[in-house]
Amino acid sequence: MSTPSITFSRRSFIRTSSLASGGLLIGFNLFTACKPKVTPPVDISQLNFNDFNAFIKIADNGAVTIFAPNPEIGQGVKTSMPMLIAEELDVAWDNVYVQQGDLDTNNYTRQLAGGSQSIRFGWEPLRQTGATARQMLVNAAAIKWGVDPSECTTSEGVITNASGDTLGYGDVVKEAALLEVPENVTLKASKDFKIIGSDAKNVDLEKIITGKPLFGLDYKVDGMVYAAVLRPPAFGKVLESYDATEAKAMPGVIDVIKIGEKAKELTKEENSNWTVAMSTSDKVVVIAKTTWEALKAKEAIKANWVTETPLESTQDQDQKLLALLDGNKFNTLRKDGDIKKAFAQAEMVLERTYESPFLPHNCMEPMNFFANITDEKIHLVGPVQTPEFAANAVAGMLGRDVNEVHLEMTRMGGGFGRRLYGDFVYEVAEIANVIRKPVKVIFSREDDMTAGTYRPAIKYRIKAAVKDGQVTAYHLKEAAANGNMYGLIPNFFPAGAVENYQVDVANYNSSITTGAWRAPYTNFLAFAEQSFFDELAETMKVDRIQLRLDLLQKVKGTTDKRIEYSPERMENIIKVAVEKSGWGKKESGIYQGFAAYYCHNTHVAEVADVIIENGMPVVKKVTCVVDCGIVVNPLGAKNQIEGGIIDGIGHAMYGDLVFEDGAPQSQNYNNYRLIRMMEVPEIETHLIQNELSPTGLGEPTLPPAGAAVANALKAATGNRFTQQPFSKFPEMMQTKSAPKTIIG
Amino acid sequence: MPLYSITVNGKLKNVEVSSDTPLLWVLRDHLELVGTKFGCGIAQCGACTVHLEGNAVRSCSLTMDAVDGKSITTIEGLSENGTHPVQEAWKELDVPQCGYCQAGQIMTASAFLDKNPKPSESEIKAAMHGNICRCAAYTRIFKAVELAATKIS
Ligand code: FES
Ligand code: FES
Numbered sequence: 097m098s099t100p101s102i103t104f105s106r107r108s109f110i111r112t113s114s115l116a117s118g119g120l121l122i123g124f125n126l127f128t129a130c131k132p133k134v135t136p137p138v139d140i141s142q143l144n145f146n147d148f149n150a151f152i153k154i155a156d157n158g159a160v161t162i163f164a165p166n167p168e169i170g171q172g173v174k175t176s177m178p179m180l181i182a183e184e185l186d187v188a189w190d191n192v193y194v195q196q197g198d199l200d201t202n203n204y205t206r207q208l209a210g211g212s213q214s215i216r217f218g219w220e221p222l223r224q225t226g227a228t229a230r231q232m233l234v235n236a237a238a239i240k241w242g243v244d245p246s247e248c249t250t251s252e253g254v255i256t257n258a259s260g261d262t263l264g265y266g267d268v269v270k271e272a273a274l275l276e277v278p279e280n281v282t283l284k285a286s287k288d289f290k291i292i293g294s295d296a297k298n299v300d301l302e303k304i305i306t307g308k309p310l311f312g313l314d315y316k317v318d319g320m321v322y323a324a325v326l327r328p329p330a331f332g333k334v335l336e337s338y339d340a341t342e343a344k345a346m347p348g349v350i351d352v353i354k355i356g357e358k359a360k361e362l363t364k365e366e367n368s369n370w371t372v373a374m375s376t377s378d379k380v381v382v383i384a385k386t387t388w389e390a391l392k393a394k395e396a397i398k399a400n401w402v403t404e405t406p407l408e409s410t411q412d413q414d415q416k417l418l419a420l421l422d423g424n425k426f427n428t429l430r431k432d433g434d435i436k437k438a439f440a441q442a443e444m445v446l447e448r449t450y451e452s453p454f455l456p457h458n459c460m461e462p463m464n465f466f467a468n469i470t471d472e473k474i475h476l477v478g479p480v481q482t483p484e485f486a487a488n489a490v491a492g493m494l495g496r497d498v499n500e501v502h503l504e505m506t507r508m509g510g511g512f513g514r515r516l517y518g519d520f521v522y523e524v525a526e527i528a529n530v531i532r533k534p535v536k537v538i539f540s541r542e543d544d545m546t547a548g549t550y551r552p553a554i555k556y557r558i559k560a561a562v563k564d565g566q567v568t569a570y571h572l573k574e575a576a577a578n579g580n581m582y583g584l585i586p587n588f589f590p591a592g593a594v595e596n597y598q599v600d601v602a603n604y605n606s607s608i609t610t611g612a613w614r615a616p617y618t619n620f621l622a623f624a625e626q627s628f629f630d631e632l633a634e635t636m637k638v639d640r641i642q643l644r645l646d647l648l649q650k651v652k653g654t655t656d657k658r659i660e661y662s663p664e665r666m667e668n669i670i671k672v673a674v675e676k677s678g679w680g681k682k683e684s685g686i687y688q689g690f691a692a693y694y695c696h697n698t699h700v701a702e703v704a705d706v707i708i709e710n711g712m713p714v715v716k717k718v719t720c721v722v723d724c725g726i727v728v729n730p731l732g733a734k735n736q737i738e739g740g741i742i743d744g745i746g747h748a749m750y751g752d753l754v755f756e757d758g759a760p761q762s763q764n765y766n767n768y769r770l771i772r773m774m775e776v777p778e779i780e781t782h783l784i785q786n787e788l789s790p791t792g793l794g795e796p797t798l799p800p801a802g803a804a805v806a807n808a809l810k811a812a813t814g815n816r817f818t819q820q821p822f823s824k825f826p827e828m829m830q831t832k833s834a835p836k837t838i839i840g
Numbered sequence: 841m842p843l844y845s846i847t848v849n850g851k852l853k854n855v856e857v858s859s860d861t862p863l864l865w866v867l868r869d870h871l872e873l874v875g876t877k878f879g880c881g882i883a884q885c886g887a888c889t890v891h892l893e894g895n896a897v898r899s900c901s902l903t904m905d906a907v908d909g910k911s912i913t914t915i916e917g918l919s920e921n922g923t924h925p926v927q928e929a930w931k932e933l934d935v936p937q938c939g940y941c942q943a944g945q946i947m948t949a950s951a952f953l954d955k956n957p958k959p960s961e962s963e964i965k966a967a968m969h970g971n972i973c974r975c976a977a978y979t980r981i982f983k984a985v986e987l988a989a990t991k992i993s
Contacts (some may be wrong), residue, residue: 306922
């Protein structure tokens with residue numbers, strides 16, 4: 097993934113106005129220019145996110161409010177993005193108040209939380225915005241004093257001139273609002289950062305720990321009713337008929353309706369730009385006065401379902417994916433040299449197949465969304481990672497103008513990719529369009545787990561050739577279900593390091609809805625690749641760290657622009673991880689596993705320490721080294737890093753969604769296992785200090801975790817895991833065959 | 841529909857709901873106390889944890905029949921201004937990620953420390969094992985319970 101170059105003049109994306117109530121309002125757009133004629137409103141209640149996707153308000157008492165453009169899903173962007181503005185604005189972080197911006201869009205760009213990209217794309221423009229605002233305030237003060245702006249300095253919201261006179265930002269906001277937006281401002285050198293790189297707490301911390309309404313599920317308006325939706329019990333089945341007599345007679349039930357007509361528009365071929373992941377079946381909806389009454393009455397509906405498309409079972413999926421790997425219907429995504437020849441001439445060949453299951457997202461806050469639709473307006477509120485897309489799709493589906501859509505985002509109880517898909521928004525919009533009352537659709541946990549947009553099962557087959565102690569060929573084959581995990585992997589390690597290198601991909605269309613899941617593409621590939629290199633080193637009888645370092649050496653100075661990772665940064669994190677984890681120096685009884693990986697623009701190395709407790713291997717500690725460029729908020733960053741590692745271990749160990757005849761076999765936490773407190777290792781994090789632009793942290797520590805653990809389990813038990821989840825193979829956790837010392 | 845009275849955060853509340861209605865939904869939908877969260881509805885995740893006569897319970901799996909006449913504390917009533925030692929520890933260590941599970945975590949931890957103010961590492965882990973955090977903020981949750989214990993004793 098290459099970084100789009102961002103060039104624009106400040107004038108084109110910033111406008112200012114004077115607030116009627118006193119103070120300065122700066123409206124700005126990230127990644128797009130402002131419309132030529134608009135200026136920000138003079139009343140804060142009139143903020144129009146159609147014209148600007150973010151605002152800074154500086155009140156005449158100097159207080160700064162930032163209307164943060166990105167939805168918060170737990171990645172801390174609601175904290176870290178405003179930190180960038182505040183840094184260049186040169187105000188004290190404690191005096192900055194952050195508020196989530198609404199969406200009124202079709203101009204809202206990149207207002208999307210996913211792909212660990214928010215901070216990466218916001219790095220330059222957000223700082224430039226802060227610096228421009230600061231310069232305007234300085235210019236206003238300089239005019240007041242009759243001095244040159246270059247004689248003035250700022251610190252924590254106070255401007256000082258050469259003779260030592262001071263003015264607070266609040267004292268000059270009125271004048272600043274009337275000035276031209278300066279064209280050229282200089283950004284701080286990273287050594288002068290005061291806020292960037294310092295620990296900032298979650299801006300919603302106080303509200304979270306006191307239970308204030310923040311989340312979509314907490315949103316409520318007068319007269320709001322609740323909707324529980326009965327969806328097909330299996331992928332491939334559609335509604336034929338239903339009987340709601342009993343449900344309608346139940347307490348609190350207002351009505352039972354059928355939806356599906358409008359949503360079908362979205363799944364039509366000609367609307368493929370909406371590529372929505374949802375069932376084409378009609379659905380039965382219970383509208384009730386309370387959540388409980390709606391959920392309970394849903395159980396009382398008698399529905400008949402018919403099979404429309406083949407019902408897939410896990411067994412079928414496994415067979416199809418293996419057949420793809422064995423077959424010859426591949427797309428070749430990268431081909432260097434001649435692998436065929438290299439394999440023919442090899443002294444040794446290692447080939448392994450790695451297999452993973454479907455996974456649900458299981459956001460802690462089940463899917464939900466609010467809608468109120470009138471002839472004038474479509475009001476949508478809730479947790480969605482793609483507000484702009486959702487607003488457009490709803491307008492399209494209901495045949496309305498997108499300017500009538502007002503979408504407000506709430507804090508999200510987790511995203512992990514699930515809330516990129518707006519199926520629940522389309523459902524509630526269709527319901528609200530029929531009943532014309534404020535309504536919230538609520539998923540039970542069972543609804544959430546069984547109507548998912550799952551991480552699809554995927555299988556990789558990796559084959560390497562060795563000759564004269566060198567890896568002479570590397571062949572990666574991918575078999576995927578649907579398109580979400582398909583084909584975006586050709587230029588990861590060891591591309592460029594092995595002369596004969598080929599990546600072949602194939603997929604089939606599954607009837608099960610699938611989608612992005614935390615660290616898309618790499619969440620399982622990292623396990624396959626880093627397990628493979630561990631085993632390859634064992635087979636070659638070479639040091640497993642040295643093998644990686646030797647390969648990286650060959651990529652240094654490459655002119656191949658396609659290569660995604662940096663061999664230098666990778667080498668560095670590996671070396672630091674070796675040192676910090678005490679690699680190879682641990683007392684006997686501690687078995688270590690290594691993994692190093694690049695994804696989502698970040699380089700990560702992880703070492704897992706496994707010990708044997710009561711005859712069973714236990715992950716005791718993970719040492720993690722991360723190179724994500726400048727760390728904007730180390731306190732938040734470490735939380736993300738730890739969460740990613742534990743999440744990666746949890747899903748590698750336990751995550752498994754099995755299908756039988758199209759029906760998910762797990763529906764709730766009694767038969768779907770998530771990692772819990774007693775299974776959590778200690779985590780030691782080391783952040784590489786450098787001055788490179790920051791990259792995101794929501795995802796990159798997850799992929800290598802499964803491999804580090806699998807490699808440690810190999811050391812501890814002698815058994816090598818090639819399939820997830822590991823808990824499916826309890827016999828391999830037995831330590832009978834455990835070697836007494838660590839290999840390599 | 842039967843009439844129930846419960847004391848919630850020190851205030852007497854009367855609600856008329858069907859007898860099988862879980863306390864969770866009475867709190868959330870009838871009493872507008874939405875700090876208590878819905879995660880699973882089957883006593884598996886702990887998101888809905890409240891105190892019933894001082895004990896941590898799963899409000900999603902307690903019917904109004906079972907709590908009639910009893911006294912309940914929710915996250916909103918744990919302290920006046922978020923100043924309970926457990927909340928203070930949560931703030932100090934910046935525990936939450938998405939934050940959704942945290943009310944349940946705090947309610948479990950506070951009831952636990954009430955009974956066991958000087959817990960061992962493994963006692964803390966066992967006590968918190970019933971609360972899922974999907975964001976896996978577990979290392980900070982653990983440290984915050986440890987820190988809260990030092991504040992209490
Ligand atoms: S919602 Fe009650 S334990 Fe999960
Ligand atoms: S902080 Fe997100 S579930 Fe715990």
